[in-house]
């Protein structure tokens with residue numbers, strides 16, 4: 017058992033900062049939060065506690081396959097629009113991934129994430145030349161670093177029917193792999209979703225196979241939708257239905273489903289997603305980088321969450337960008353609204369890792385819950401060294417995060433009750449991971465040159 021004494025709890029939604037309290041962690045969960053806990057638990061290991069503790073941050077949409085795309089030196093043809101950007105850059109990159117590059121991308125992505133206080137990443141993976149088993153390679157990277165995750169493979173028809181079939185099968189295979197761990201009574205660190213690239217690269221038969229996979233595995237679909245105007249209009253032209261309606265008809269929308277972007281979904285589609293309790297992952301920086309526009313309906317989504325879409329995993333930075341872009345677009349939301357979106361990423365974890373009381377795989381402590389520093393919640397925690405130049409009061413937390421508090425203040429990070437970063441020292445071989453990543457990046461560049 018570990019005991020942290022006299023630490024203030026930061027809560028993101030509603031935003032709050034507590035008086036100093038003691039936090040006892042036992043195994044994967046928080047055992048108790050209160051005062052004078054050292055007297056109650058004299059045998060607990062007393063940890064040096066920094067000033068603040070908060071729930072771990074969640075990145076609700078990411079692509080670790082692009083972790084090595086930073087500083088890409090490969091010659092890329094200029095693009096007129098988003099479709100060309102996919103063809104010239106991203107689809108050339110994902111086709112160049114082999115097992116070693118995928119492994120290295122997962123490790124480097126996971127290392128970066130935990131060092132910025134992120135304890136869970138919802139990943140959307142593509143590697144068309146390595147589909148079978150790719151999610152297990154990714155899982156190994158998450159587990160080596162100690163990062164929690166929800167993984168899926170981006171099924172698509174853009175590489176032919178065989179590739180599409182392999183994509184669906186890899187998602188099902190991986191969900192079964194996770195189910196196998198649970199049936200052995202283990203609590204896996206990595207869960208499975210059913211992945212799809214985007215409506216415009218999915219024919220009806222592939223989409224219905226994905227709907228069947230959603231039903232048979234008890235998971236949700238994780239897909240891009242209406243990232244660009246073309247995806248929305250293609251759905252109406254080729255399939256005679258709005259995107260969300262198409263996904264719903266195939267049985268792909270449920271409370272475990274995650275739709276990324278959604279810039280060009282209509283108000284009716286937004287209402288359908290809300291009704292089905294589907295998450296809408298907003299990726300402000302990525303949208304700006306791709307010049308695709310802005311999701312003006314963002315305030316209307318009940319289950320809006322924040323993702324980076326492959327631009328690292330720094331979620332305080334992402335939240336700040338989401339806020340600034342919203343201000344730039346003339347929106348009316350305030351910093352606490354973006355902290356609520358950040359916090360809501362935990363509902364994805366609740367829905368994937370939570371189990372009904374007393375169900376199989378439940379270690380006896382009730383359903384695993386996320387996102388609060390309270391007894392019974394998962395011990396996914398960030399300890400902060402933040403020493404603010406202005407008072408941090410609780411109801412001004414949003415202002416601190418948008419205008420000054422950054423991941424620079426992350427001191428220690430715990431996932432599932434285990435330190436992954438302790439007193440700023442990674443508890444995994446970070447130097448080795450980055451050195452190998454630089455070697456694999458040079459291989460990636462060569463392979464991209466071969467795949468023009």
Ligand SMILES: [Zn+2]
Pocket residue numbers: 077078079140240276325326
């Ligand atoms: Zn994405």
